[in-house]
Amino acid sequence: MKIDGVAHRSIWPAEHGRSVHIIDQTRLPHGFVTTELATLDAAATAIRDMWVRGAPLIGATAAYGLAMALARDPSDAGLAKAAALLAATRPTAINLRWALDAVTARVAPLAEDQRAAAAWAKAGEICEEDVAVNHAIGRHGLALIREIAARKRQGKGGGEPVNILTHCNAGWLATVDWGTATSPIYQAHDAGIPVHVWVDETRPRNQGAGLTAWELGRHGVPHRLVVDNAGGHLMQHGLVDMVIVGTDRTTATGDVCNKIGTYLKALAAHDNGVPFHVALPSSTIDWTVRDGLREIPIEERSGREVTHLTGLTQDGRVETVAVTPPTTEAANPAFDVTPARLVTSLITERGICAASADGLASLFPERRAA
Ligand code: MRU
Numbered sequence: 001m002k003i004d005g006v007a008h009r010s011i012w013p014a015e016h017g018r019s020v021h022i023i024d025q026t027r028l029p030h031g032f033v034t035t036e037l038a039t040l041d042a043a044a045t046a047i048r049d050m051w052v053r054g055a056p057l058i059g060a061t062a063a064y065g066l067a068m069a070l071a072r073d074p075s076d077a078g079l080a081k082a083a084a085l086l087a088a089t090r091p092t093a094i095n096l097r098w099a100l101d102a103v104t105a106r107v108a109p110l111a112e113d114q115r116a117a118a119a120w121a122k123a124g125e126i127c128e129e130d131v132a133v134n135h136a137i138g139r140h141g142l143a144l145i146r147e148i149a150a151r152k153r154q155g156k157g158g159g160e161p162v163n164i165l166t167h168c169n170a171g172w173l174a175t176v177d178w179g180t181a182t183s184p185i186y187q188a189h190d191a192g193i194p195v196h197v198w199v200d201e202t203r204p205r206n207q208g209a210g211l212t213a214w215e216l217g218r219h220g221v222p223h224r225l226v227v228d229n230a231g232g233h234l235m236q237h238g239l240v241d242m243v244i245v246g247t248d249r250t251t252a253t254g255d256v257c258n259k260i261g262t263y264l265k266a267l268a269a270h271d272n273g274v275p276f277h278v279a280l281p282s283s284t285i286d287w288t289v290r291d292g293l294r295e296i297p298i299e300e301r302s303g304r305e306v307t308h309l310t311g312l313t314q315d316g317r318v319e320t321v322a323v324t325p326p327t328t329e330a331a332n333p334a335f336d337v338t339p340a341r342l343v344t345s346l347i348t349e350r351g352i353c354a355a356s357a358d359g360l361a362s363l364f365p366e367r368r369a370a
Contacts, residue, residue: 001172001179001186003032003218009177010057011064011127017120018071020064024051025173029214030312037061040069040082047089047096050205054174055248055284056130059095062086063126066103067119074112079104091297092257092335093248094286099126127176133281134178136349141184141244141279142191144345144352148241149193161194161222163241165231168202168259169211170246170279180279181244182215184347189221197223198234202259204305204332228261232268243269243276244347250278250285252367254340254355255292260333266342275344278355282348285360287367292337303330 001008011022019038026049027033035051037043043065046052052061069082083100090096106122107115148162168174170181178186188195197216202208209225216223226234234240243265249257256262256278269276289295307324324330343355353359361368 001177001215001219003215008172009127009131010173011052011060011176013064013120013124019068020061022046022052022061023173025053025211026051028173029210030318037064038068040065040072040085043068044085044089047086053207054169054171055093055095055246056134056175056180056281057173058090058093059099059283060123060127060130060176062089062096063099063103063119063123066100067116067123070107070116070119074107074115076108079107079115090299092299093284095248095281095283098283099123102126130176130281131178133283133349134175134180134183137180137279137281137347138178138183138187140349140352141277141347142187144242144275144277144347145184145188145193145195149188152241159194161196162188163196163198163234163239165198165200165234165240165243165265166212167200167208167228167231167243167245167262167265169207169215170244170258171212171215173211173215174246175281179215180246180281180347182212183279184244185216185221186219189219195221197221198231198240199223199225200228200231200261200265201225202261203228204301206309207259231265232272235268235272235274240269240272240274243274245276245278247278247280247284248335249289249292249296250280250346251289251292251296251340252285252287252360253290253292253357254343254346254359255296256338256340256343256346256355257292257296257298257335258338260336263336263338263342266338269344270342276338276342277345277347278338278343279347282350282364285364285367290357292339296335296337298336299334301332301334303332306330306332 171179
């Protein structure tokens with residue numbers, strides 16, 4: 001997507017083809033800093049410490065990390081050790097394991113001296129596929145936005161923007177490009193359909209305030225930031241036409257695991273008759289899991305993310321301050337699970353389906369057979 005008119009991706013290979021550049025997302029929105037990752041350890045740190053984050057981008061970074069590891073040690077043992085190290089960096093997003101499995105499957109049958117180059121090529125393919133898949137998600141999701149826009153044009157106060165609420169950052173920064181939840185929004189905006197996005201701030205790490213608001217603003221999409229608890233109120237007053245969120249792992253039965261707080265938005269949407277859509281590449285579906293509540297591991301992060309906040313001071317310094325008494329302990333579950341019954345539809349690269357085993361099988365029949 002565009003930063004002030006210039007097209008950008010969230011990860012791109014260096015010209016010499018041995019390292020990758022990323023945008024250090026811990027520095028946004030107050031600084032645009034790119035960093036080079038050249039080793040397995042650097043890739044693992046970038047994922048663990050959330051320089052890169054968002055399920056698809058975590059997967060793409062891990063794929064390159066595995067390629068970097070194989071350049072140093074292409075043995076079977078080296079491959080298994082590097083894949084295990086990367087897989088342990090963040091437990092919830094399934095794209096991580098999906099990408100590692102894809103690279104492993106590509107290189108395992110090869111001679112050791114061919115493995116690093118093949119892994120590098122596969123990582124590049126994963127990135128290109130991510131861009132195409134997210135673009136397709138956007139095309140399908142665009143139809144949903146168009147429908148609402150057409151309805152609003154006919155109603156009183158015709159031509160009002162379609163109000164879309166989103167949580168966390170499932171934008172281009174969370175993928176290689178386009179984003180998942182934001183892809184339909186960008187495509188609607190680029191097609192001249194008036195849209196306005198309610199951006200949940202997304203405590204504790206503020207991915208909405210720091211990342212979604214930043215990327216929508218840089219691309220020119222109208223939006224307003226709201227505190228996480230405002231969504232229900234906005235929906236009660238008819239100020240949300242639809243919700244679109246991303247997901248870190250979706251079960252074969254349509255349960256959706258996403259950033260903490262997503263479930264509460266789904267409950268509020270259900271109570272107010274607001275459609276609640278989830279946009280996802282099929283690499284986010286965990287076909288081995290049927291019960292999201294019981295089977296998906298939920299990442300527990302440091303309580304310091306809750307007790308402290310980072311921001312820009314008036315004199316231009318980025319500072320971290322405490323918001324609690326020093327002795328307060330905090331719990332910090334990073335994700336929650338929205339049961340399929342609260343999800344209006346899943347928007348995938350193959351089209352839109354019901355959040356159910358049958359719905360998913362209608363788009364991915366090869367998986368039903370498995
Ligand atoms: O902890 P994060 O920032 O990695 O969480 C990201 C999300 O929850 C996104 O909604 C999800 O990964 C989908 S990204 C297209």
